[in-house]
Amino acid sequence: MNQLSSSPERTILIVEDDELLNKNLCQFLDKKGFITQSAYSYAQAVSELKSAVAFDLIILDYQLGDGTGMEFLVDLYGRDQAFSPPVIMISVSHDPVLLESCFASGIADFLIKPLNFSLLALKVGALIQTVAMQNLIEMQNTELERFKAEAEHEQRIAKFTYEYLLRQNNQVIDGVTIWLKSSAAFSGDIALAKVSPSGDFYFLLADATGHGLSAAITLMPMVSIFNSMVDKEFRIQSIATEINKKLIHNTPENRFVAAVMIHLRVKQAELDVWNGGMPMVYWMCDGKIECQFQSQHMALGILDEDMFDDKVASCTLQSAGALIAYSDGLIEEVDSEGKSFSMRRVADSICANPDAPLQALVNGLEQHTGRKSYRDDISICILEVPRILAACKKISVR
Amino acid sequence: MSSLAVIKLPKRFDYSSSTDFNNEIAAALEQAGTITLDCSDMEYIDSAGIGLLVMSHKKAQSRQSKIVIANLKTVPKEILHLANLQKIIEIK
Numbered sequence: 001m002n003q004l005s006s007s008p009e010r011t012i013l014i015v016e017d018d019e020l021l022n023k024n025l026c027q028f029l030d031k032k033g034f035i036t037q038s039a040y041s042y043a044q045a046v047s048e049l050k051s052a053v054a055f056d057l058i059i060l061d062y063q064l065g066d067g068t069g070m071e072f073l074v075d076l077y078g079r080d081q082a083f084s085p086p087v088i089m090i091s092v093s094h095d096p097v098l099l100e101s102c103f104a105s106g107i108a109d110f111l112i113k114p115l116n117f118s119l120l121a122l123k124v125g126a127l128i129q130t131v132a133m134q135n136l137i138e139m140q141n142t143e144l145e146r147f148k149a150e151a152e153h154e155q156r157i158a159k160f161t162y163e164y165l166l167r168q169n170n171q172v173i174d175g176v177t178i179w180l181k182s183s184a185a186f187s188g189d190i191a192l193a194k195v196s197p198s199g200d201f202y203f204l205l206a207d208a209t210g211h212g213l214s215a216a217i218t219l220m221p222m223v224s225i226f227n228s229m230v231d232k233e234f235r236i237q238s239i240a241t242e243i244n245k246k247l248i249h250n251t252p253e254n255r256f257v258a259a260v261m262i263h264l265r266v267k268q269a270e271l272d273v274w275n276g277g278m279p280m281v282y283w284m285c286d287g288k289i290e291c292q293f294q295s296q297h298m299a300l301g302i303l304d305e306d307m308f309d310d311k312v313a314s315c316t317l318q319s320a321g322a323l324i325a326y327s328d329g330l331i332e333e334v335d336s337e338g339k340s341f342s343m344r345r346v347a348d349s350i351c352a353n354p355d356a357p358l359q360a361l362v363n364g365l366e367q368h369t370g371r372k373s374y375r376d377d378i379s380i381c382i383l384e385v386p387r388i389l390a391a392c393k394k395i396s397v398r
Numbered sequence: 399m400s401s402l403a404v405i406k407l408p409k410r411f412d413y414s415s416s417t418d419f420n421n422e423i424a425a426a427l428e429q430a431g432t433i434t435l436d437c438s439d440m441e442y443i444d445s446a447g448i449g450l451l452v453m454s455h456k457k458a459q460s461r462q463s464k465i466v467i468a469n470l471k472t473v474p475k476e477i478l479h480l481a482n483l484q485k486i487i488e489i490k
Contacts, residue, residue, distance in 0.1 A: 210445060210446045253449075253452070254449035255449060256452065276482070277481045277482060295482055298485055328477070328480065332477070376444070
């Protein structure tokens with residue numbers, strides 16, 4: 001007999017009005033390492049059920065002097081069948097109708113008298129083990145449910161905090177369109193736009209390592225740094241340096257953030273772009289790609305301060321066209337043959353439909369993949385320069 | 399004496415590869431030398447995979463060792479170049 005079934009704390013109730021058989025059963029099962037409790041009548045068995053003892057198994061004679069085993073089953077399962085111990089019914093009867101009705105009433109097994117004690121011991125051991133396993137699984141399921149509920153509760157709080165942080169630090173600016181598709185409850189991509197007190201426009205699109213909450217946590221420090229440094233009119237070189245420093249010191253070594261920062265320096269009529277590990281940023285003008293800003297740097301949070309490069313790509317700012325930035329989730333989504341959407345398809349889509357580049361990319365991706373949900377977070381941002389410059393003017397005048 | 403270790407990266411190199419990869423890197427770094435990451439089977443790498451490469455590079459640097467990436471296929475090569483990984487890790 002295995003360790004589980006012979007465990008000393010397993011208690012068996014033996015309901016048998018034949019006193020000799022009852023005692024023999026007790027002696028036999030005691031020797032096998034079980035604790036036994038005898039009941040010699042239906043009434044005594046019912047009273048045992050009401051006692052504080054929790055039985056692991058019941059051996060039940062069908063014919064008791066003052067009642068039947070079937071009546072006892074009604075009392076037993078009337079409480080709660082799910083938490084009732086398994087029952088082995090014993091009887092001299094071979095009647096198949098009786099057997100059928102006993103099993104229909106919920107018994108676990110049936111043995112015909114005279115009993116084969118060795119067979120009984122095997123059945124008792126197997127049943128007790130099965131029930132113990134079921135109880136263990138049930139207990140683990142309950143624990144899992146509790147853990148799931150706790151995790152969901154914590155996730156709701158974290159999501160609320162994260163979204164609040166983003167709302168507090170992001171400005172709604174005319175001409176800025178952000179399309180963000182998360183692969184999980186939390187997005188590992190963020191896009192922030194803000195106008196500085198002097199009327200310059202700043203934009204940040206960031207894509208953290210991985211997905212979900214762990215990615216979102218990496219992005220949190222960036223949000224407040226970006227917001228406060230824009231308020232103080234810092235150039236994006238300094239903002240990138242500061243965020244990199246923060247990520248190097250405060251996040252694990254394998255966590256980093258690919259990012260593109262754009263600064264429209266309105267008075268100087270200059271456009272600065274810092275691109276670290278993000279796909280190409282396009283400036284579309286008159287239906288064609290006027291200028292493109294490729295990644296010249298590693299993502300933020302990888303290089304130590306002495307190796308970090310804050311150099312930006314600059315060009316003259318014209319009040320025309322739109323800047324298009326996106327995260328790598330867009331180009332890495334694959335079709336059924338494993339072919340990625342690719343930078344080439346991005347460029348083809350926006351050139352084919354320069355007046356509605358966002359719709360062109362979203363439709364193009366959907367047609368390419370045949371899906372509307374994606375394995376990575378995807379962001380597509382369209383910055384319409386004339387409208388943004390007009391908005392900057394209005395905001396700075398206020 | 400400097401050693402030459404080769405670690406073969408799996409078809410998909412992402413967060414699920416971290417335990418095996420980190421164990422292999424730790425074993426290879428027991429002796430200073432050059433560790434070649436053979437990417438001939440690798441078809442996909444995500445940002446978590448790039449994170450593992452960066453971390454292995456930093457560990458190698460701290461132990462006077464070097465990581466070299468070799469035999470990249472086109473798609474993962476584009477992804478690593480987009481991340482500018484060639485700035486810190488030699489890509490053959």
